[in-house]
Amino acid sequence: MTTIFGVPTQALFGQLLLGLINGSFYAILSLGLAIIFGLLNIINFAHGALYMMGAFVAWMLLTYLGLGYWWALGLAPLVVGLFGILLERFLIARLYKLDHLYGLLLTFGLALIIQGLFRNQYGVSGLPYAIPAELSGGQRLPFMFLPNYRAWVVVASLTVCLATWLVIEKTKLGAYLRAATENPTLVQAFGVNVPLFLTLTYGFGVALAGFAGVLAAPIYSVNPNMGADIIIVVFAVVVIGGMGSILGSVITGFALGLVEGLTKVFYPEASATVIFVIMVLVLLVKPAGLFGRTA
């Protein structure tokens, strides 16, 4: 059997594939963050809490209304998105004229409150959520056993990321959005309702987090801290990709998933820190991030 640094190539392929799957979550979460930062200039620390909310809404739909995974995939992002719209309208919208720091503090506080409320109600151990019957089981590939659900995660998140990118880059709506990012005053002068745009963008950004939450529910423990655990990594991804760069965040998300996967083979103890080491290196060499533009 061929080996690379003592690791069989077959095992390596398996780990790379797993890295790609984890990268899917990073990509979809950092995409939402990048969109929100790009347009609203808000560093949305509540993103992790809203991701957690997506998973909990999926659980609630199943438990209280008997609506399964596929319903949740559509409804939970909607619920989380609407919640986000309320947050934006009543709280975040008041901070646009202030320094970044205020937005960061507000959303961080919101995250703590949301997590605390869920912890009070549902405890910390988490709630069971099964893989949908259509996607249970898996494929025996030559180098690993690939659960069908994981394959679905990659497909779903790639599709959503690609669709979002197409909308932003190739449609008229996306053109408005990009223009409003560049110069909101000018765009408003052309008769575009910029505040409405901002609200909807925030709603869409957090709906992506809700969507990722539903994707995560069957494979990770559904508990109030699940968002807090992942959000710091996702922020590192966004920083590495370049704050506000849409395509950058997606590519970096997947790429860092791969790097993390490799680290888990060669030096598992460092797998939680490798992303931050890369972040430091990138910031030293390219302070605006890999895909960011220097102002």
Next chain:
Amino acid sequence: MLRSVLLATALSALTLGAAQAQTAVKIGVLGDRSGVYSDISGEGSVVAARLAVEDFAKLDPSVKVEIVSADHQNKPDVGAALARQWYDRDGVDMVIDGVTSSVALAINQVTREKNKAFIDTGAGTADLTGPQCTPNTVHWVYDTVALANGTGGAMVKRGGDTWFFLTADYVFGQTLQRDTSTVVTKNGGKVVGSVKTPFPTADFSSFLLQAQGSGAKVIGLANAGGDTINAIKQAGEFGITEGGQALAGLLVFSSDVYSLGTKVAQGLVLTEPFYWDLTDGTRAFSDRFAKQMNGRKPTANHAGVYAGILHYLKAAAALKDVKDGAKTVAKMKEMPTDDPLFGKGTIRVDGRKIHDMYLFEVKKPAESKGPWDLYKTLATIPGNEVFRPLNEGGCPLVKG
């Protein structure tokens, strides 16, 4: 929350006041009320404490008990500061719960310094009755050595003689791996590999794949809480148990299994000293507990809080005075223990509470009759076999 606790204790104080209170006792429930262990400890421990006081009042109304509670946030400094304040300023005589090993060791020291009493029910470290043992501490529910003996020994006897560990990369995980490895090799098994996983980890798939590739018959989970839950959930997804490898949960509480559900956790083998559905006594207690806890059943830690307080109050009633912590704990060691949850038992000179432990297997969904119908008993492991022999712990209180 604090208000309701105070209210309840004030009420019980009122009713007791009528019956000529002679001995006054103040108990502090010091646990994790908001963090990762708050389902194991938290408000449940306060409820269990209240039930114990209620039941003891029926046996002997001469002891007047007050309960206070606080959140140590799983931080040793916070835990030590709270214990110190309680002992110095608030007149607390005994601290109970003390989940999280690092915090427990800190409370252990403060309690000795102030000559009060500490009954640890939540923490795992066997050092509490080993090198760090004191005449003021009783370790009630379980410890890492007992878990290793229970699950490790039993799995090897059932044919699981090759092991691969997924180990949380901090002291607790490494101790658990070390203790279990010793038991596995002593019983004729072999450890074929291990991987240190960062704490906490959400995605275990890479590590599980390495465990799968090792061909070991048993995958030992030397972790706790959310890590264990994630690992078990994903092991099911990757067809590990279907492929013939068994999972051994080295520290699993019933609340963890409840949150996984039997569909995912089925077949998991684990060791616990308590399960709500063991005897009429445990069922009756658990029903009363669940009524105050949104239907949640008590964990082994909650059972320990109840039983520990009951035994402490018996010693208090016999002594009529609990101000000298070491003397009260000595009395507790002298009296045999007997309660509806752990049955008859003893407390050794090193502070180790001795009772039977049980080897459980998580039921298949078809066998389970409700969300809390989780375990079937594989074996009862006698207390004198499961805990570390008295002379091997290195406790200075043990002579010769």
